[in-house]
Amino acid sequence: MIVITGATGQLGRLVIAALLKTTPASNIVAAVRNLDKAKDLADLGVQVRYADYNQPASWDAALAGASKVLLISSSEIGQRFVQHRTVVDAAKRANVQLLAYTSVLHADTSPLGLAAEHLATEQYLAKADVPFAILRHGWYTENYTGSLAASIAHGTLYGSAGDGKIASASRADYALADATVLTTENQAGKIYELAGDSAYTLTELAAEVSKQTGKTIHYVNLPEPEYQALLVKIGLPDAFAHLIADSDTGASKGALYDNSKQLTQLIGRATTPLAELVAAAI
Template sequence: MIALTGANGQLGRLVIEHLNKAGASGIRALVRSPEKAQDLVSSTVSVVQADYDKPDTLTAALSGVDKLLLISSSEIGQRTRQHKAVIDAARDAGVSFIAYTSILNADTSPMILAKEHRDTEAALKASGIPHVLLRNGWYLENYAGTVAAALEHGAVVGSAGNGRISAATRSDYAAAAATVLAGNDTSMRTYELAGSSAFTLADMAGEISTQTGREIPFNNLPADAYAGILVQAGLPQAFADILADSDTAAAGGALYSESPDLENLIGHPTESMKDFVQTQVG
């Protein structure tokens, strides 16, 4: 039995699609609210409640599970505690293998977001459960708002300077996770999952310019000015600060990697920034 947490999220749903494509059966989708995930139920997929904040649901949901994909929680600030609850329940349930969606360069990343991933990696190590780390790079989809704002306001804004970013689509990361879960290799290792090619925000602005025939510059801003723009666009201040911090770290290379792990796992180059921009401006 293969289980995944966060199964009703954007990444989780794509992992299920890729597991089905790989011919996996016995997939258990662990979700916070089963009533919102009934469309996932099929001949190969069952849906079970597993709320990170309700440990009893976790132990029951993991009973009989061999391999678990722990998709990191979306509740920033709560994640170490929540992930530890899942790892404890997995140990109690006798789960024999865990894959965890961490963050690219987790051990060295200066990003605020990396701390909870480092703590979770340490908890996995301490648990003694065989595991792999799927250190996901940035989602290309994170730039959907950037592209939309560029089309509306005529510029790409951010704080990533000349930092190169090895982003890939959620679907490519999901395919990699499905490959690991459906495969037979359970040796413990760390995958640095990065896009096949990297780009700067200036490159992205250039690509939007090319595809739209408009002159779209990249304006690099200090972190607090960029956070201010994100707040104006409707993001809560705390989240805007975290995104601005991530961009500043990206300027120093935190979201860059030359690792071929992602394309090796999925068997082809990842979707490019150019193709992603096409889907947004198209």
């Protein structure tokens, strides 16, 4: 039995969709905080169980009978490590055969601020006496394409990534890789650096959007504090604006680049091209 945490999130749903192509729905458990949001998964035959990162007592029942667990990292910055530790401890009590964790690209050397909690989780896993695999996700292309509407409307794409290369891939690409690890034997102890086949700068992203829309889109590079202030001005919470601006600055230092092609090797095909994802977004 395979348990997916955070199963109603964007990544979790895609992982379950990928698993359903090879795994009976009855062998998949969606561990969720809100049962109502998982009704569609239950209708597919997936087992839906209540589990809350902030309710440690909920995890023993959620992981009962589990052979493998995908721990999808929490979205609550600053609370992630404690929440992840709760799941790892429960997985140990459940004697799972494998716990796969979605970390961040090059977590042990990354300059990204968000890498600290990922690395702490990896280090805890290494000491927890639980068979584990680390799935170090690079950037999702949707992190950029999801907000292209404003750039197209104003003719400007803002960021603070400079000329940093971003080897992103679609969220579905990463989900398929996660599902592959969960359904492949002998994964314990493996660490995967997962990124897209090709990389681009934000200037090149702006050029691609320009090409597809027929409207000139300029990339404007801002110092990190100015970019963060702009994000706050348009309505993002301070903490989230800081995360985005910090990640862009990290990209300028190579944090979002990797050319090992491990993602392609796992999924057995090329990662989804930037042009295709831009087309879908616009």
